[in-house]
Amino acid sequence: MSLQSSFARAVLRPEAETPAPLTAPDERTVSTRFNVYRNNVTVSLVESLTEAFPVIAKLVGENFFTAMAREFVRDNPPTSPVMAFYGDAFPDWIADFPPAASLPYLGEVARIEQSRREAYHAADAQPFAIERLSKVPPEDLPLLRFGVHPSVRFVTTRHPALAIWARNSEAAHLIAAPAGEVLITRPYWTLILNAAPSGTIAALSTLGQGRSLGEALGDIDDAPSILATLFSSGAVIERTSNHD
Amino acid sequence: MPFTQLPQSAGVGFKPAHYDDLTEAGAVTWLEVHAENYMLDGGPRRAMLAELSERFAISAHGVGLSIGGEGPLDRDHLKRLKALMDWLKPAQFSEHLAWSSHGGAYLNDLLPLPYTRATLETVSAHISEVQDVLGRRMLLENPSSYLSFTESTLSETDFLGELAHRTGCGMLLDINNVFVSATNLRLSAEAYLDAYPLEHVGEIHLAGHHAQEIEGGTLLIDSHGSEVADPVWALYERTIAKTGPRPTLIEWDNDVPDFATLEREAARANAILQRRAAA
Numbered sequence: 001m002s003l004q005s006s007f008a009r010a011v012l013r014p015e016a017e018t019p020a021p022l023t024a025p026d027e028r029t030v031s032t033r034f035n036v037y038r039n040n041v042t043v044s045l046v047e048s049l050t051e052a053f054p055v056i057a058k059l060v061g062e063n064f065f066t067a068m069a070r071e072f073v074r075d076n077p078p079t080s081p082v083m084a085f086y087g088d089a090f091p092d093w094i095a096d097f098p099p100a101a102s103l104p105y106l107g108e109v110a111r112i113e114q115s116r117r118e119a120y121h122a123a124d125a126q127p128f129a130i131e132r133l134s135k136v137p138p139e140d141l142p143l144l145r146f147g148v149h150p151s152v153r154f155v156t157t158r159h160p161a162l163a164i165w166a167r168n169s170e171a172a173h174l175i176a177a178p179a180g181e182v183l184i185t186r187p188y189w190t191l192i193l194n195a196a197p198s199g200t201i202a203a204l205s206t207l208g209q210g211r212s213l214g215e216a217l218g219d220i221d222d223a224p225s226i227l228a229t230l231f232s233s234g235a236v237i238e239r240t241s242n243h244d
Numbered sequence: 245m246p247f248t249q250l251p252q253s254a255g256v257g258f259k260p261a262h263y264d265d266l267t268e269a270g271a272v273t274w275l276e277v278h279a280e281n282y283m284l285d286g287g288p289r290r291a292m293l294a295e296l297s298e299r300f301a302i303s304a305h306g307v308g309l310s311i312g313g314e315g316p317l318d319r320d321h322l323k324r325l326k327a328l329m330d331w332l333k334p335a336q337f338s339e340h341l342a343w344s345s346h347g348g349a350y351l352n353d354l355l356p357l358p359y360t361r362a363t364l365e366t367v368s369a370h371i372s373e374v375q376d377v378l379g380r381r382m383l384l385e386n387p388s389s390y391l392s393f394t395e396s397t398l399s400e401t402d403f404l405g406e407l408a409h410r411t412g413c414g415m416l417l418d419i420n421n422v423f424v425s426a427t428n429l430r431l432s433a434e435a436y437l438d439a440y441p442l443e444h445v446g447e448i449h450l451a452g453h454h455a456q457e458i459e460g461g462t463l464l465i466d467s468h469g470s471e472v473a474d475p476v477w478a479l480y481e482r483t484i485a486k487t488g489p490r491p492t493l494i495e496w497d498n499d500v501p502d503f504a505t506l507e508r509e510a511a512r513a514n515a516i517l518q519r520r521a522a523a
Contacts, residue, residue: 003393004314007355008346021358024391025430026460033390033428033458036465040353048352077349081308081321082283124286150285189288 010034011041012074045073045086052087053113055168056094056106068097084121088114105159112165112182115153116193119186122151127187127234142214146207146236151186154201162195187234194233197225204235246333247301250274250447250491253517254510255303257495263292265503266300271510274301274335276493280308282332283324297332303447303493304334308350311370311384312343312357322377329378336491338383338416338447339374341367341404358393359403364410371411383446384408385416388453388466389425400425401439408444415441418449419483420495423476424464433479442487450480450513451495469498472509481516489517 001009003021010016018031046069050057057065072093078086091114094100095107127149136144155161157179166174177195183204185192199220206216217223230236255274256262266272275296284290296302308321329337342354357363375382386404398406408415417440426433452470456463472480472494484490494509 002314003358004343004346004355008349008351011351011353011355012349021394022391023394024428029458029460029463030391033463036390036463037353037355041351044352077351079348079350081280081310081318081344081350081352082324083280083352084284121284121287121289124291186287189291 011037012077014038042070042073045077046070048083049073049087049090052117053090053110055113055165056110058168059103059106059109059164060100064099068094068100071097085117087117090114105157105161105164108155108157108159108161109165111155112157112161112184112193115155115182115184116191119151119153119184119191122186125150125237128231128236128238130231133231142212142218144213145210145239146213147239148204148208149185149187149235149237151184152204152235153184154196154204155182155184156180156201157182162193166193183229183233183235185233185235192233194229196229197222200226200229204230207236210239246297247274247335250301250303250335252489252491252521254513255301255491255493256506256510257305257493257497258293258296259500260289260292261500262503262506263296266296269300271507271514273510273514274303274491276303276305276495279304279306279325279328279337283328293332297334301335302332303336303338303491304329304332306337306339307354308344309339309370309374310343310345311339311374312341312355312363312367313345313370314343314366315346317370317373318345322374325374326377329380336383336447337378337380338385340385340387341400341407342387354387356387356389356391356393359396359398359400361397364398364403364406368407368410371407371413375411375413381412381414383414383416385418385449386421386440387425388418388421388428388464390428390463392429399439401436401441405441408441413444414446415444416447416449417442417445417483417490418451419479420449420451420453420472420476421466423473423479424453424466427462427464433475434482437479437483442483445487445490448480448483448490448492449495450476450492450509467498468495470496471505472512477512477516480513484516484520485523489521492517 006019010019018034022030024030024033049069076089091107091110094110100106160179162177162182181196181201183194183196203216203226251273253273256272258275258277340354344351422436423433450472451468453464454467492513
């Protein structure tokens with residue numbers, strides 16, 4: 001094993017031995033000194049998850065969260081130095097974490113938190129203003145095509161995860177949000193979370209394939225409320241390419 | 245017009261919480277940011293930096309290139325860095341004599357390497373590659389050490405001097421790291437600085453550390469969570485007497501204080517720089 005392989009392994013595993021080729025003025029202190037790196041690595045990774053998943057930390061409490069995150073970082077260290085998205089595997093991992101099985105909504109809440117981070121740092125784009133639709137003759141509306149805003153993220157929940165998230169995030173308007181589709185966007189500098197009508201995700205995905213508004217909403221009873229959600233959340237942008 | 249160089253005065257590590265304090269230039273005359281924090285597609289964080297870069301010279305400080313890694317540099321990361329440099333056009337770019345990635349894992353810490361002829365070859369090849377890709381000279385920062393490697397055959401100062409000689413890179417001298425390492429390894433900080441390639445220094449870092457009691461003595465931890473210690477200020481003044489004024493960064497990354505506290509530290513550095521400039 002190369003020097004850095006054994007160093008990297010020992011840094012992540014408290015049970016691993018201190019790499020042999022290390023020395024210090026007082027040999028008795030080598031492992032204490034090596035523990036500075038162990039501590040830096042684990043503590044900094046756990047801290048980054050605590051910052052990224054504040055609602056999960058609140059729901060399970062600081063001690064439980066730290067223990068859970070320590071276990072996660074050991075087997076799932078970051079794969080990139082860009083830490084803004086570290087933890088993308090955490091929601092699925094939490095959902096399968098046996099000690100948290102009594103909180104079945106935890107994975108879904110974590111998915112909302114991770115999606116917010118992704119939307120926040122996504123590319124910027126001008127959302128399509130709903131006022132512009134008023135200039136379109138009604139019979140032409142179904143023919144319109146749109147692009148999907150780069151910040152659009154969605155989560156499908158079986159539990160009222162958005163309401164749980166909202167109760168722990170001072171988002172009073174969402175504390176009664178039902179289970180179902182959660183739409184997350186950042187049209188300008190602020191994130192918008194929506195309890196979206198059922199069918200919103202499918203409609204956005206159809207629009208994203210370059211198909212028309214008529215094709216995206218045609219068969220859906222709830223089309224007006226989906227349309228209102230898409231435009232009020234800034235989820236659609238002008239379509240730039242011209243292929244039909 | 246982007247700023248093409250850092251002023252020979254004090255700057256601070258930028259924290260978004262201090263954005264509103266930066267409406268006018270005071271003791272803080274330039275800003276440093278961690279490059280990796282801005283490798284994003286868009287969003288408020290980048291918009292804030294773009295706005296600041298119109299008013300302040302910016303130093304981009306990388307923490308993730310793993311220049312001291314045994315294996316090849318991460319080409320994807322180098323590409324992200326190049327894209328950031330092309331977008332931000334910072335006055336300066338610096339990285340660390342350390343490694344942080346191995347076997348596809350990023351460990352989020354600056355880890356040490358032995359100083360040998362073999363590692364010198366690897367690190368100088370990495371620095372040259374970075375400078376070629378970025379099309380600019382970079383600065384390399386000395387690490388804080390807690391232990392050493394039995395296989396090391398070169399002193400850190402000789403290693404750094406040789407890297408500057410081979411690659412043309414500049415030096416980012418972190419004086420807190422010098423003090424922390426010297427204390428931990430029972431060496432003389434003054435002797436280190438006397439042997440250090442001061443002629444290549446393009447920037448100086450000052451930061452706080454804390455002490456931890458260990459068997460048979462004290463271990464200093466480079467924690468960036470407090471004021472710069474007095475012995476570090478003394479070493480700084482001694483260094484500036486030799487080099488002349490250099491852009492000087494106050495680094496405070498943990499338990500970040502209010503901006504006024506950072507400004508006081510910056511003013512203290514400026515006073516030392518001004519005394520030297522007048523001498």
